[in-house]
Amino acid sequence: MMCNDARLLLHAYLDDELDAAQSVAITRHMQNCPACTARYADYTQIRKGLAQASLYRRAPDALRKQWSSETPASVVAKPPTQARRLSVPLAMAAGFAAALLLAAPLWFYSQQHPSDDTTALVDDAISSHIRSMQPQHLMDVVSTDQHTVKPWFAGKLDFSPRVKDLASEGFPLVGGRLDALDGHTVAALIYKRRLHVVNLYQWPTTTAAEQEATQWHGYTVIRWTSDRMRFVAVSDVSEDDLKQFVLAFQNDAASPQIR
């Protein structure tokens, strides 16, 4: 995880809103990053400060009287205490609206997916794909050469990911990165399809699963297992294009692999 990504998630981390994998990633990042640790300490202080009861004061009677006399008759008709209370839900609504704006893509699909294991993985994969589009998050190793990308993972993972260039099929490999998905540390390979990005995640598994495709608000997620590896491909290309990508990746398994 890079500082930019950590900063994006710090508020959610502070509010305990992250999933387990993201929390672990932030915790690990802060163990080695004094800057983000200091920032986190600042946020904690601010939150504590704002919660102090001493910050809340009852308005002096003179002010309350003045405020009442300047307020339109329709509002004055209500007792002032009630009018004051009204502003709290309003402020909360504004805050909630702002939070919605920030979290819109994630919020919409978590509204519509029931939260079973499969959909949790799909949610996770789409979140990760969206996050990877943030500046400087997409790639840790930039290379169109599978002989560069594959060794880059060595020592960073306890498994050896399958890395293939699919340029001849219209999906050039552009790089890779480490990521976290569904509670696993995973290899993410990045492919391009014209101007679009395809993220392909993989990690070892002991259980076989059917190939499944899910459409969500312009994103397609295809999951499958092969040879004791779990694969999840995510992109905003058309479903047909992503199926073609998956086929190309699977078919290419017949050709000699890089070790």
Ligand SMILES: [Zn+2]
């Ligand atoms: Zn940092």
